[in-house]
Amino acid sequence: MSRRSGILEFAVLGLLRESPMHGYELRKRLNTSLGVFRAFSYGTLYPCLKTLVASGWLIEEPGSAPEDARAASLAGRRAKIVYRLTAEGKEHFEELLAHTGPDAWEDEHFAARFAFFGQTSRDVRMRVLEGRRSRLEERLEKMRASLARTRERLDDYTLELQRHGMESVEREVRWLNELIESERTGRDMRNASAPQDTSGETGGTPRDRGSSRTDPSDDTAK
Amino acid sequence: MSRRSGILEFAVLGLLRESPMHGYELRKRLNTSLGVFRAFSYGTLYPCLKTLVASGWLIEEPGSAPEDARAASLAGRRAKIVYRLTAEGKEHFEELLAHTGPDAWEDEHFAARFAFFGQTSRDVRMRVLEGRRSRLEERLEKMRASLARTRERLDDYTLELQRHGMESVEREVRWLNELIESERTGRDMRNASAPQDTSGETGGTPRDRGSSRTDPSDDTAK
C-alpha cells in the first residue's frame, strides 16, 4: 500500500524544497534536471505524491485561482494541485540528505544524490563520492578477474563489449577523482586545465585532457 | 504465466546455442560474458528456462552421471539438469537474430544484441549499430534542447551531472562510429592506429588511440 520508492521520493522532496509545484511540472523537472538517467511516468509519480501527503511531508494546495492573470498566463500555467513541502517534510529530506548508506553508491541512487549536492554538506558529499568510487573499483576488480579467467574463449565482439564496459567504469572513476579533488581543494569544479594527474590508483594511464570543451570524463548511472 | 522477458530469453538461447549448460553455469555466463550491464538472479532465470522448455526451444537432459569421473571432477562439475537447444530453438534464435526493431536500440537490449554479433550477419549488425547511433543522437538532441532551455537556473552540480551524462552519450556515439567504420571496411576492429577521423558529426575531436590496452572509447548501456 505504500510505494516507498527511495529515489523518486527523495527527488520529489528535493525538487519541492526549492519551490512548490504541481505534479505535471514536477515530472518534467524530474526527467530533465535530474533526467537523462531516469524518466518517471505519471503512474509512478501521482501515487507517490499521495503517500508523501499521507506521511505528512507534503500538503496539497488548491491551484492558484486566476488572480493576477498576466503572471498566470506567462510563467506559471495555473495549476490544479500544488504540492508544498511541510516543515516535517523538510526535516525528513534533511535526514535523507545526511544519510550515507551503501545504497547511496548505486547507479541511479548516486545520480539522485549528486543532483542535490548543492544542498548537501561538504563532508557528506565527500563520503558519497568516495563511496561511489570504491564501489566502482570493486566492480572493476570483478570485471578484470572474470576477464582474466575467460579471455581467449570469447569472440572479438564479446571482448569489445567487455573492454568498452570496463572503460566506462574507469572513466567514471577518473571523473570522481576530479570531483573529489575539487571538493578537497575547496573551489568549484570545471576549471582544471592541463597539468593534473590525480594519481589514479585505478591504473589510469595519464591522459591528455583539457583542450576542447565536451571532451573529457565519462559515464554515469549504470 | 509466461514471463517473456525478451532480453533474457534471447541471451539464454544465444548462450545455449554455443553449448549446452545447466542453469547455475548459465547464470554466471550471463553475468560475466554479457554481464557488466545486467545481473539476473535465479528467481528470474529458472522460471524462464521452464517457459523455454514449454515452448519447445529447449530440452532438459539429466545431468551427466559420474561416467568418466576424471573429466567430471576437473572441468564440468556434474550437473543436475543440462539444457540443450532444440532444432526449433535454434531456428527461433535465428529469427530473433535477424529481427531488427526499435526495441533493439535500447540500452540493455542493444548490449545483448551486440554480445551475439559473432553469430549475426553483417547487414543486421550494421542496422543495429546505426539504429543505436541514431537513437543516441535523438537523445542528445533532447538533452541539448532541455539544457539550452534551463541553463542558468541550475546549480553547478546539476549542470555537471548533465554535462557528464551528455559526454557519456557522445562517447558512445564515437564508439559506434568506429565500429560502423570497421564493419564497413570489412576487417576486425581493434587495430586502427593513429590517423583516423571517422568524420564525427557529433563533435568528435580526434583523439589519440592505440597505445596501451584499456585506454580508448566510452560508455555503454545507460
Added chain:
DNA sequence: GTTTTCATGTAACCCGTTACATGATTCA
C-alpha cells in the same frame, strides 16, 4: 565431520510502465 560451493527452485513482494479514463485550458 563440518563448512563451502554447486545446484534448483518458489512465493512474496517491489518498483515501475502501459493503457486507459477524464476533463480543463490554450491556440489555431
Added chain:
DNA sequence: TGAATCATGTAACGGGTTACATGAAAAC
C-alpha cells in the same frame, strides 16, 4: 469549434529481486 497541450488519476500487468527452502558434492 476543434485540436493540442496541460493536468490528474487508476487498474492491470511486467519484469525483476529477495528471502526462503532444500539438498548434493567438494574441500578442508
